[in-house]
Amino acid sequence: MKLKVKTLLVVSSTMLLFLALLSSVLQPYLFKDSLTLDRTNTMKELTDVKNTIITEMDNLNGTNRDWAVWDDAYSYMTGKYPNFTKVNVSNDTFENDQVDFLVFLTNQGKVFFQKGYDTATHKPIQLNKSFAETFIPIMQNADVTNHTVLVNTDLGLTMSSFQKIYRGNGDGPSPGILIMGRIMDHNLVNELGENLSVNLSLHHYQKKTASFKVIAEPISETKIKGSLYLSDYTKKASYVINLVVKRDFYLQKKANIKQLFFYIILSTLFLIMLIIFLLNRFILSRVHDLSRQLDDIQDKKDIHARIKLFKRHRDELANLENSINRMLSSLEEKHNAVINLAYYDQLTGIPNRYLFFEELNQRIEIQQGPFSILFFDLDGFKWVNDSLGHSVGDALLISVCERIQPIIAKNNGLLARYGGDEFVALLPTFDKSELEEIARTVMQEVGREYQLDSFKTYVTASVGISIFPQDGDTAEQLLQKADIAMYEAKRNGKNKVQFYHDLSNANSYKNILELEKDLKTALFKNQLELYYQIIVNGRDKQITGVEALLRWNHPTRGIISPARFIPIAEESGLMPAIGMWVLEEAVKQMKQWHQQGFHLTLSVNVSKSQMKDYSFIEKLDHVLNKYQFPLSMLQIEITESDIEHYLNEIIKFTGELKKRGVKIALDDFGVGTSSLLFLKELPVDTIKIDRSFIIKIPAEKFDAILLSGLFEVIKGLNLDVIVEGIEREEQIDFVNSHIEGKLQGYYFSRPIAASELENEILAKRNGS
Ligand code: C2E
Ligand code: MG
Ligand code: MG
Numbered sequence: 001m002k003l004k005v006k007t008l009l010v011v012s013s014t015m016l017l018f019l020a021l022l023s024s025v026l027q028p029y030l031f032k033d034s035l036t037l038d039r040t041n042t043m044k045e046l047t048d049v050k051n052t053i054i055t056e057m058d059n060l061n062g063t064n065r066d067w068a069v070w071d072d073a074y075s076y077m078t079g080k081y082p083n084f085t086k087v088n089v090s091n092d093t094f095e096n097d098q099v100d101f102l103v104f105l106t107n108q109g110k111v112f113f114q115k116g117y118d119t120a121t122h123k124p125i126q127l128n129k130s131f132a133e134t135f136i137p138i139m140q141n142a143d144v145t146n147h148t149v150l151v152n153t154d155l156g157l158t159m160s161s162f163q164k165i166y167r168g169n170g171d172g173p174s175p176g177i178l179i180m181g182r183i184m185d186h187n188l189v190n191e192l193g194e195n196l197s198v199n200l201s202l203h204h205y206q207k208k209t210a211s212f213k214v215i216a217e218p219i220s221e222t223k224i225k226g227s228l229y230l231s232d233y234t235k236k237a238s239y240v241i242n243l244v245v246k247r248d249f250y251l252q253k254k255a256n257i258k259q260l261f262f263y264i265i266l267s268t269l270f271l272i273m274l275i276i277f278l279l280n281r282f283i284l285s286r287v288h289d290l291s292r293q294l295d296d297i298q299d300k301k302d303i304h305a306r307i308k309l310f311k312r313h314r315d316e317l318a319n320l321e322n323s324i325n326r327m328l329s330s331l332e333e334k335h336n337a338v339i340n341l342a343y344y345d346q347l348t349g350i351p352n353r354y355l356f357f358e359e360l361n362q363r364i365e366i367q368q369g370p371f372s373i374l375f376f377d378l379d380g381f382k383w384v385n386d387s388l389g390h391s392v393g394d395a396l397l398i399s400v401c402e403r404i405q406p407i408i409a410k411n412n413g414l415l416a417r418y419g420g421d422e423f424v425a426l427l428p429t430f431d432k433s434e435l436e437e438i439a440r441t442v443m444q445e446v447g448r449e450y451q452l453d454s455f456k457t458y459v460t461a462s463v464g465i466s467i468f469p470q471d472g473d474t475a476e477q478l479l480q481k482a483d484i485a486m487y488e489a490k491r492n493g494k495n496k497v498q499f500y501h502d503l504s505n506a507n508s509y510k511n512i513l514e515l516e517k518d519l520k521t522a523l524f525k526n527q528l529e530l531y532y533q534i535i536v537n538g539r540d541k542q543i544t545g546v547e548a549l550l551r552w553n554h555p556t557r558g559i560i561s562p563a564r565f566i567p568i569a570e571e572s573g574l575m576p577a578i579g580m581w582v583l584e585e586a587v588k589q590m591k592q593w594h595q596q597g598f599h600l601t602l603s604v605n606v607s608k609s610q611m612k613d614y615s616f617i618e619k620l621d622h623v624l625n626k627y628q629f630p631l632s633m634l635q636i637e638i639t640e641s642d643i644e645h646y647l648n649e650i651i652k653f654t655g656e657l658k659k660r661g662v663k664i665a666l667d668d669f670g671v672g673t674s675s676l677l678f679l680k681e682l683p684v685d686t687i688k689i690d691r692s693f694i695i696k697i698p699a700e701k702f703d704a705i706l707l708s709g710l711f712e713v714i715k716g717l718n719l720d721v722i723v724e725g726i727e728r729e730e731q732i733d734f735v736n737s738h739i740e741g742k743l744q745g746y747y748f749s750r751p752i753a754a755s756e757l758e759n760e761i762l763a764k765r766n767g768s
Contacts, residue, residue, distance in 0.1 A: 004276075004284050011275050015268045023261060030257055035218060037249040042216035042226035045198055046243055050212050050228055052192055053159070056182065057148035061161040063097050064180040065146070068163035069170060077104060077112060077165050077175040085113050094119055101127065101155070103179040104165075109136040112176060116155070120187035128154055132179075135160065138233055139177050150184070150211060152232035157184040157239050184230070189241055198243055205229060205238035222247055286310075286317050294324070303332045345417040347394055348401040356416035356424055360475040363426070364468065370430035374413075374439060375464040375482035376404070378446070379494040381421035384457055395452045396459065397421065403445040411438055424479065430467045432499065439463040439497040447495065460495035462486050471500045480513065516572050518554065519565060523574075523581060527553045530585050531751035534761060535603065535722060535744045538736045543761065545601030547637070547744065548586035549751040550578070570609050579610040580619045587634075589754050591627040598762050603635045603665060608642040611653040620660070631660055637667040637688065643678050651681060658683045665722070669693075670710075679717060687714055691725020691745070698734045711739040 067073055076084030089102060094117035104112035111132040116125030134153045138144055139162055148161040160181035164174040182188065186202055193200035211231040218224045226243040286309050297305045306325045312318060343355035351359075363371060378400065385393035401415075404423060408415040413427040429435060446461040464486025472478045481500040489498035522528055532546040552560040569575040583604055590602045610616045624631060636657055643650055643666075654664050665686035666678075670693045689710070696703050714721050723735050726745030735741055749761060 003287060004280065007279055007284060008272075008276055011279075012272050015272055019261075019264065019268060022264070027257070031250065031253060034247070034250040034253040038218070038224050038247045039216040041249065042224050042243060042245055043214050045196070045245070046214045046216070046226040046228045046241075048196055049192060049198070049200060049241060049243070050214060052196060053184075054212075056192075057159045057161070060099065060159055060180055060182055061146070061148045061163070063099065064148075064161035064163045064178060067180065068165045068178045069168055071168040073104075073178065074165055074167050074175065077106070085115070089113075089115055091117050091122075091124065095122070097180075098182070099180045100158070100183045101125065101131075101179075101181045103132045103135060103181075104176055105132060105135060105139060105179065106176040107174065109139070118183065118187075120183075120185070120191070125155065130154065135162070135177075135179050138162070139179070144233070145177070149233040150230055151181070152234070152237040153181075155183045155185075157230060157232065157237065158182060159184060184239070193243075198245070201242050201244075203240050203242060205240040207238060208235055209238045209240075218247060218250075219244070222251060281311075282313065282315075283317065286313075290317070290321065290324075297328070303328075303335050348398055348417055350401055350405060351414065351416040353416060353418050353424070356414065356418070356426070357475050359414055360426060360478065364473065364475060370428075370468060372427050372430055372435055372465055372467045373478045373482040374425040374427060374435070374442075375418070375466075375479070375486040376423040376425070376442065376446075376461045377464075377486050377490065378421035379460045379462055379490065381459055384459065388452075388455055388457070392452050392455060392457075396450055396457065399450055399452070400446055400459065400461075403448070404442050407438065407441050407445065413438075418479075424482070430470075435465055435467075435499075436497055439465065443495060443497070462489040462494050463497045464489055464500065465497065466500045484513070512568055515560070515565060516568050519552070519569055519572065519574055522552055522554075523578060527555070528578065528581065529553055529753065530582065530589065531753055532589075532757050533744060533751035534749050534757070535601070535742050536748050538723075538732065538739075538741050538743050541748070543600060544742060545603060545633075545635070546590075546757070547603040547751075548582060548589075548605070550582055550605075551751075566607060570607055573609070575607055575609045576613050576616065579606060579616060583616075583619060584623050587623050587627050587629050590633070591629055593758075593762070594629075594633075599633075601633050601635055601663075602629075603637055605637045605639070605667065607639070608646050608649075611638065611642070611646060612649045617653070617656045620657075620662070624660075631662050635663040635665050635686065637665045638682075639667045640669050640678070641671060643682070647678075647681065654682050654684075668724075676713060679719075684719065686720040686722055688722045688724055688744075694723055694725050694731050694735075697731050704734070707734075708738050711741075715739060 072081055072084050072088065075081035094100065098119055100119055101114065101116040103114045106112055114127050114132045116127045118125050131154050134151065138151060144162045145164055146162065148159050151158050151160040158181040160179055163178050165176050165178050166172055166174055189200045189202040209229040209231050211229065213229040214226065216224055216226040223244055224247050228241040230239040230241065232238070289309055290307060293307045306328055307321050309317065309321050343351060345352045381393065381396065384396055401417070401423070405415050408425045408427070411427055413425050415423060415425045418424045427435065427438065443461050443463065446459065450457050464482045464484065466472060466478045466481035466485060468478055471481045485498040485500040485503065488503055489496040492498070529551045531549045531551050533549055534543045535545045535547060536543050550562045552565050554560050566575065569578055586602055586604050590600065593600060606616065638650060638654070657664055663685045664683060665688050666684045667688045668690045669687050670690040693703060693707055697707060698704050721739055721741035722744055723741055724744050726732060726743045726747045728747065732743060732747070735743060
C-alpha cells in the first residue's frame with residue numbers, strides 16, 4: 001500500500017475515533033440540563049394552571065360571599081323572602097356569576113334549596129336529592145367555612161365555596177350556609193387550557209395524593225408530561241390534570257448538537273484534507289521522490305547518480321538525503337577502489353590482464369577490427385630482480401612502463417601489465433610495417449639505461465605480435481599466439497620483434513597449439529588407450545608385473561607418445577582427468593587378469609599435477625574399493641624430475657599412498673638431479689633406473705662404475721630396483737651380476753595393447 005493511502009487511512013481513522021469519543025463523552029453532558037429545563041418549564045406552566053384554578057376558586061369564594069351577606073338571601077333563609085330564589089336564581093344568574101350550582105343548607109344540615117346549571121353546555125342540571133347532602137358532613141368543619149375547597153360530588157369534582165349567610169351588615173346569627181360551586185370537568189379544564197394556551201386533560205387518579213401537587217416527567221424522547229394532582233377534600237377521590245408538551249429544550253438542543261456535529265464533521269474533513277495536504281507537501285511527496293530516485297538509481301545501476309529532493313527543507317529528510325548521498329559517494333569510492341584493485345595493476349597503475357581481456361573481448365564481439373596484440377617480455381629482468389632485489393625490480397618495472405605507455409598512447413593503443421615482466425598492448429592497426437616501427441620504438445626506449453637508486457642497469461624487450469582476425473578470433477588465441485611469437489623472438493636471441501604470422505608451420509609452438517586443441521576432446525572421443533609393458537625378474541625372467549603406459553590414437557597423426565602430449569595435458573590442465581581415467585582403466589584390466597589367474601603387480605605413472613590434487617587420492621580409494629583390487633599389488637611411479645619442484649606436495653602425496661599400503665617407485669632415476677637425498681624424505685619402495693644409465697652398458701666403463709656404485713647404495717638402503725631400457729642380453733647379465741633386481745625393456749617386450757599382451761605373453765607363460 002502506498003504511503004499516501006496509509007497516511008490517509010491513519011489520519012482519517014484517528015479523526016473518526018476522536019469524533020466518536022467526543023460525541024460519546026459530550027452528548028450526555030450536553031443533554032443533561034435540557035431535561036431540567038424542560039421539566040421546569042412544564043412545571044411552570046402547570047403552576048400557572050394551578051394558580052388559575054386557585055384564582056377561580058377565590059373568585060368563586062368572592063361571588064359566594066357577596067351572595068351570603070346579601071340581605072335578600074338572609075331573608076330567604078329566615079323564611080322572610082320565599083321568592084328569593086325564583087326572583088334571583090335564574091339561568092342567567094349562573095351564566096353571569098360563572099357558577100354551576102348553588103345550594104342553601106341550614107345549619108342543621110337541611111337542604112333548603114339547590115339548583116344546577118352547566119355553564120359550559122348552557123343547560124340546567126337536574127340535581128339529585130342527595131347532591132346537596134354531599135356537602136353536609138364537610139360544612140361542619142370550621143376550615144371550609146368562608147373557603148373554596150375541592151369536593152367530589154355526583155357531578156364529579158367541583159370547586160365548592162362554603163359561606164355562612166349573614167345580614168348585609170354582617171349581623172348574625174347565621175341561619176345557614178350558602179354553597180356555590182363550579183364543576184371541574186373536561187370542559188372547565190379545556191377552557192383553562194385554552195386561556196393559558198396549553199393542552200390540558202383531566203383524569204381520575206387511582207391513588208391518594210396531596211392536592212395541587214405538581215410534577216413533570218419525560219414520557220418519551222420528545223415529550224414530557226406534567227401532572228397537577230387534585231384531591232377531594234374528603235380524600236376519597238383523586239384527579240390529575242395532565243399537560244403533555246414537546247421537550248422543546250431537549251429538541252432544540254438536539255437540533256443544535258446535530259448542527260454542531262455536522263460542523264465538526266465538516267471541519268474534521270477539512271482538517272483531514274489539510275493534514276494530508278501538508279503532510280504530502282512537506283513529507284510524503286519528498287519521501288516518494290526519494291524512493292523513486294533510489295529505485296531509478298537501482299534500475300540504472302548508475303553509481304555516479306545522487307539524490308536531489310525537489311523541495312528542500314531543513315529537516316530529517318534533508319539529513320537523510322545528505323546521508324544517502326554520502327553513502328552513495330562512499331559506495332562509488334569503494335566501487336572505484338574495487339575496480340581499481342580488480343582492473344588495474346597496483347604497481348604501475350596501468351590496466352591489468354583482466355581489463356585487457358575485457359577490452360579485447362569487447363572489440364572481438366563488435367568485430368572492431370583490425371587490431372593487433374603486442375606481447376612484450378623483458379630480457380634480463382630476472383637477473384635484476386634476483387641480484388638487485390625486488391624493490392629495484394619494482395622500480396625498474398615502473399620505469400619501463402613509463403617509457404612504453406606514451407608510445408602506445410600516442411598510437412591510440414591500450415597498454416596493460418600481463419604479469420611479472422610481461423606487458424601487452426592492443427593497437428588499432430594491422431599494418432605490419434607500422435606495427436614493427438612501434439615495436440622497435442618501444443624496444444629502443446626500453447633498452448636505454450636505467451638509473452635506479454645507486455644502480456645503473458639495462459634491460460631489453462622481446463616482442464611477439466598477433467593480428468586479429470588472421471591469427472585467431474578469440475582473446476585467448478590472440479594472446480597465446482603473441483606469446484608464442486614473443487618466445488620465438490627470445491629464442492632467436494632476444495631484443496627482437498616476431499610476428500606470429502611469420503612463424504614457419506613446423507614451429508613447435510604451432511604444433512603444440514593444435515595438439516592441445518585436439519587433446520581437449522580426446523578423452524571423450526575414446527582416442528586414449530593403455531598399453532602395458534611387462535616387468536620381469538632378473539634371475540628367472542618370470543613376469544612379475546606390468547607398467548601401464550598411455551597412448552593417444554590421434555585421428556590424423558596416428559599414435560602419439562605420452563612424452564609428447566603429457567606435458568601439453570599438464571599445461572592445459574587436462575592431466576588430472578586423464579590420470580584418473582588411466583588409473584581406473586588399468587585397475588579394471590588388472591582385476592580382469594587377476595580373475596583369469598595372472599597375479600601381476602600394476603605400475604601406474606602419475607605426473608606433477610596429479611600429485612598436487614587431492615582428488616586423485618579420493619579417486620584411488622574409490623577405484624580400489626570398486627574393483628576390490630589388492631593395494632599391495634599397486635605401484636605408483638613418481639618421476640624424479642618432478643620432485644625438486646614439488647617436494648612438499650610429493651611428501652604429502654606419498655604419505656597418503658603409504659597410509660593405504662600402496663607401493664611407491666621413483667621413476668626415471670638418473671635423468672634429473674639424481675639427488676639421493678630425496679630418498680631420505682620420501683617413503684620410496686623401488687628405484688627405477690632410467691634407460692640412459694644402461695644404454696651403453698657394459699661397453700662404457702664410466703657408466704658401469706656409476707651403475708655398480710648405485711646398485712650398492714640401493715642394496716644398502718634395502719630398496720627394490722627395476723632397471724628400464726633392457727634391450728640386450730649383456731645388459732641383463734651386468735645387472736644380474738650386481739643386484740637381484742627386476743628388468744623392463746624392449747628385450748622382453750615393447751609396451752603393447754592389453755589384448756595383445758593377453759594373447760602373446762600371458763598365454764605363452766601359461767603354456768610354459
Ligand atoms: P616411463 O614411465 O619411464 O616409461 C618407460 C618408457 O620407456 C616408455 O615410453 C617405454 O616405451 C620406454 N621403454 C621401455 N623399454 C624401452 C627400451 O628397451 N628401449 C627404449 N628405447 N625405450 C623403452 P613411453 O611409453 O613413450 O612413455 C614415456 C613416458 O611417458 C613414461 O616414461 C612416463 O613417464 C610417461 N607416461 C606414460 N604413460 C603415462 C601415464 O599414464 N601417466 C603419466 N603421468 N605419465 C605417463
Ligand atoms: Mg614409468
Ligand atoms: Mg622410466
